[in-house]
Amino acid sequence: xxxxxxxxxxxxxxxxxxxxxxxxxxxxxxxxxxxxxxxxxxxxxxxxxxxxxxxxxxxxxxxxxxxxxxxxxxxxxxxxxxxxxxxxxxxxxxxxxxxxxxxxxxxxxxxxxxxxxxxxxxxxxxxxxxxxxxxxxxxxxxxxxxxxxxxxxxxxxxxxxxxxxxxxxxxxxxxxxxxxxxxxxxxxxxxxxxxxxxxxxxxxxxxxxxxxxxxxxxxxxxxxxxxxxxxxxxxxxxxxxxxxxxxxxxxxxxxxxxxxxxxxxxxxxxxxxxxxxxxxxxxxxxxxxxxxxxxxxxxxxxxxxxxxxxxxxxxxxxxxxxxxxxxxxxxxxxxx
Numbered sequence: 302x303x304x305x306x307x308x309x310x311x312x313x314x315x316x317x318x319x320x321x322x323x324x325x326x327x328x329x330x331x332x333x334x335x336x337x338x339x340x341x342x343x344x345x346x347x348x349x350x351x352x353x354x355x356x357x358x359x360x361x362x363x364x365x366x367x368x369x370x371x372x373x374x375x376x377x378x379x380x381x382x383x384x385x386x387x388x389x390x391x392x393x394x395x396x397x398x399x400x401x402x403x404x405x406x407x408x409x410x411x412x413x414x415x416x417x418x419x420x421x422x423x424x425x426x427x428x429x430x431x432x433x434x435x436x437x438x439x440x441x442x443x444x445x446x447x448x449x450x451x452x453x454x455x456x457x458x459x460x461x462x463x464x465x466x467x468x469x470x471x472x473x474x475x476x477x478x479x480x481x482x483x484x485x486x487x488x489x490x491x492x493x494x495x496x497x498x499x500x501x502x503x504x505x506x507x508x509x510x511x512x513x514x515x516x517x518x519x520x521x522x523x524x525x526x527x528x529x530x531x532x533x534x535x536x537x538x539x540x541x542x543x544x545x546x547x548x549x550x551x552x553x554x555x556x557x558x559x560x561x562x563x564x565x566x567x568x569x570x571x572x573x574x575x576x577x578x579x580x581x582x583x584x585x586x587x588x589x590x591x592x593x594x595x596x597x598x599x600x601x602x603x604x605x606x607x608x609x610x611x612x613x614x615x616x617x618x619x620x621x622x623x624x625x626x627x628x629x630x631x632x633x634x635x636x637x
Contacts, residue, residue: 307588308383308548309351311343312562314555318361319394321430324419324457326495327361328565333555334366343553344379346575350584351549354381360552360566363390370405389415389453393441403448413485414445415453420465428457446481453485458510460503467511489519490618493627495565501627504617520620527615530624534603534611541598541606541629549587559583561592564626569594569633598629606632 317332344356356379358372359365366372376385387406391414395402406414416438419428425435442452454473456466466488473486490505491497507526510518518524525533543563550562557575560566572592573583586592607613610631619627 308353310355310550312357312360313553314360315358316365323428324497326492328495353383355383355385356380364392387411389413393438396441397437413451413453418456420462451483456488457491458488459505487519492623506616527617531607531611531613534607537603
């Protein structure tokens with residue numbers, strides 16, 4: 302059984318993460334370094350079944366290992382008929398601790414690096430889960446600019462931090478004038494799964510977004526109120542479901558549990574385990590989407606989910622795809 306026309310992306314939590322961000326959609330997992338040879342074992346496990354495999358050695362913090370250069374080129378070597386991408390990701394934790402890191406990013410073709418903001422000093426430290434995070438991310442921005450890499454500030458907005466996000470926008474405009482006119486800045490409401498689901502109560506309403514931030518609110522036309530999402534779904538007679546696209550993206554935990562990239566890496570969403578499951582059967586479940594969470598979701602309906610887990614009176618901001626994931630996880634939460 303070779304899936305010749307389908308690409309498999311393997312995203313593996315090999316080293317962990319220095320942060321415990323309150324917006325992390327994957328969820329907070331224990332940090333541990335996977336044993337030597339785990340990467341080759343994982344690729345070999347799937348190799349007979351997929352014609353194209355792309356391997357990534359991090360699921361949370363990029364390059365969170367001291368030998369990040371060697372690690373990246375090993376990812377490339379392990380990949381089959383494919384080359385992993387760098388996207389716009391980098392570790393601000395490493396940027397301020399290793400003078401060779403930003404030159405490495407440039408070497409592998411990174412021209413922009415996305416940095417996540419939640420507010421000013423105390424708020425940023427609180428949401429990242431680490432003291433000094435604010436000073437580090439500001440220093441990282443300066444270092445990127447000095448090295449000719451464009452910072453891309455993404456800001457997660459909620460009821461509590463909206464005024465601080467506005468101050469960050471003013472700060473970003475000043476940086477554009479004085480240091481880097483290409484600096485990018487955008488605001489969004491974030492998903493509502495993983496750790497972020499715990500912030501539901503402070504999710505921002507439509508009328509709470511400062512007017513000045515509307516011009517930098519990401520894809521504002523795609524955002525609705527929870528009430529609007531509920532009204533649409535109450536009339537939807539289709540069967541709730543989730544599907545992968547042209548390629549399959551799998552997240553592998555540091556204990557070898559396997560997940561789709563749909564949502565958080567929690568118990569209900571486990572597809573199987575590479576150490577205990579027979580490869581052919583696990584691949585069948587992946588391809589046929591025959592998993593506990595998906596099978597259970599297909600037995601419900603949108604009106605049921607809205608009635609039991611939605612709020613028809615809420616003006617909290619959501620994108621429909623994020624709201625449906627929120628409903629699914631509320632439905633499955635007793636299994637976590």
